[in-house]
Amino acid sequence: MSFIKSKKVILLAIVSVIFLGSLLSISLKSPKVTNQKPTETSQNQEINPSIEADLDGDGIKETIKIITSENGQTILEAYNKLGEKIATVPREKPIPESFSYKAIKLNLNSNKEYIQWNRTAGAHQMETVFLTMNKGEILPIYGIDEIKKTAYLPFYSSRGDVVVGDLNEDGNLEVIEFAEEYPPDSPRLVDPEAEKKTMEVFGDNGEDAIKVFTRENYGIGRGRKVIWSIYSFTDKKEVPSFIKLQGNEFETLADKLVGAANEVEKDTFMKYTDLTQDSIDFNIFVRKFWNHGRPFETPVSENQAN
Numbered sequence: 508m509s510f511i512k513s514k515k516v517i518l519l520a521i522v523s524v525i526f527l528g529s530l531l532s533i534s535l536k537s538p539k540v541t542n543q544k545p546t547e548t549s550q551n552q553e554i555n556p557s558i559e560a561d562l563d564g565d566g567i568k569e570t571i572k573i574i575t576s577e578n579g580q581t582i583l584e585a586y587n588k589l590g591e592k593i594a595t596v597p598r599e600k601p602i603p604e605s606f607s608y609k610a611i612k613l614n615l616n617s618n619k620e621y622i623q624w625n626r627t628a629g630a631h632q633m634e635t636v637f638l639t640m641n642k643g644e645i646l647p648i649y650g651i652d653e654i655k656k657t658a659y660l661p662f663y664s665s666r667g668d669v670v671v672g673d674l675n676e677d678g679n680l681e682v683i684e685f686a687e688e689y690p691p692d693s694p695r696l697v698d699p700e701a702e703k704k705t706m707e708v709f710g711d712n713g714e715d716a717i718k719v720f721t722r723e724n725y726g727i728g729r730g731r732k733v734i735w736s737i738y739s740f741t742d743k744k745e746v747p748s749f750i751k752l753q754g755n756e757f758e759t760l761a762d763k764l765v766g767a768a769n770e771v772e773k774d775t776f777m778k779y780t781d782l783t784q785d786s787i788d789f790n791i792f793v794r795k796f797w798n799h800g801r802p803f804e805t806p807v808s809e810n811q812a813n
Contacts, residue, residue, distance in 0.1 A: 560610035562594070562640035564619030569593065571622065571645075575604055583622070583638070583645045594640045602636065602647070611671065613637065613648075613740040613747070616678040621648070625668065629797035634661040635669045635682070639747055649811060650682075650738045650749040657804045658811050659738075659751070663794060666732055674760050679740045681760070682749055687793075688730025688777060689722060691785045696724040715796050722789065732768075734761045734778045735790070746810060 559568040567588055574582045580601035585594040596602060606627050610620045622638040622645075637648040650659035662669050664685040674681045698721075705720065706713035722728045737760055738749035752760065761778040768776040779787075794803070 558608060558610060558622065560620040560622060561618055562620060562622075562645075564617055566618055568620075569640075573605075573608070576601075581605065585640055585645060594643050594645050596638075596645045602638075606633075611637075611680075613680045614678060614742050615673060615680070617742070619742070623671070628663065629793075631666055632793075632797050633664045633668050635664075636661045637682075637749075641746065648740075648747050648749060650751055651807060651811060652751045652804075654753055655804075656807045658807050659804050661803065662738070662749075663803070665735075665790065665793065666729070674737070674764075675739065675756075677739075679742075681740070681752075682738045683764070684735040684737075686733040686735035686779070686790045687723075687786075688733055688782065689728060689786045689789045690730045691783055693722070693728040693730060694724060695728065696721045712796070715792075719793055719796055730786075731775055731777045733782060733790075734764055734776065736779060737761065748811065 556574075557570050557572045559570060561568045562571070562585055563569070569585045569587055572584045572586065574584065576582075581596070581604055582598060582601055583596045584592055587593050602624065603626050605624050607625045609623050611623045612619070613621050624636045624638055626634050628634040638645050639648050640646075647660055650662065651657075652659060662682050662684055665687050666685050669685070670683045671680050672683075673679065674683075701720070702717050705716050709716040737752045737757055739752055740749050741747065758778075758780065761780075765776045765778055782790075
C-alpha cells in the first residue's frame, strides 16, 4: 500500500472502497488504508464454522463457534483458550443466517475486537450487525439517535455493503449507510408481463414489489448513491453503541465524502439532506418492504441510555 500524503488522497481511498463495495476498516490518522479482511469468511463456503476474535481485549483471541439451525437461525458461542464456553447469543434472541462475517476493531486504540455480521436483505440491499461480548452474552450493538431517543438495528445499505472507517480521526470507527436518490421525475418501467410474474412470485406483497421494481426501472430510476446516515462508535459506557451524527457533524463528513466521490466520477453521490421528501419516503418504503415489516427502530431502553 503506497504512502498517503494528504487527507484528500485518503478521502479518495475511502471513495474507492465505496465504489468497490468492500468492507474495509479505514483510519484517517494512519498513513495507509488498513484492510481487516483476512479474518473474514463466508458461511456459504462452509470452510470454517468458527471465527477468532479478542472479544474481551485481553490480547488473547477467543474462538466463536457459528451454529446454524435448519430454520436459518444462528447461535454464536464463544470459548476461551481452555475450551470453556464463556458467552453465547441468547437462544431466545437468535440472529439471522449470515452471508459473511469477520472480526473487526471498532476502537483503533483498544485491543478489543467485535464481530461484523453481514446478510443479504434484498435484491441489492445489505444489512449489517456488530456484535459484542458482555456479561456472558454475545449481543448486538445498537445505533442510537440521541435526538429521537431511539435505538436502531440493523445497519442498512440499499446499494452494496455499509462502509466502516475512521472518518473524523478520533480512533473510533464510523458506519456509513447508503440509499438511493430515486428522482421523483425518473421514468417508470411499464411492463405488464413483468408485473404479472411479480404478483405470482410475491403473492400478497406483489403490489408493493411492483412499486419497487417499476420505480427502480432496472437501475434507471435509482439515480445517485446517497450517504443516508453516519454513526460513530463509542465504548465509553458499559454498553457500547453507535451514535448517529446530526447537524454539522453529519454535514461536514458527508460533504467531504460526496466531494471526493464526485471527483472520481462526476455527479454520482449526494447526501441525505439534499434529497426530496418524496425520495426519502420511497427509500423508507423500500426498506420496510425488504425488511418484511419488522421494526428497525425502537425507544431507547434505560440500559442503552445510561
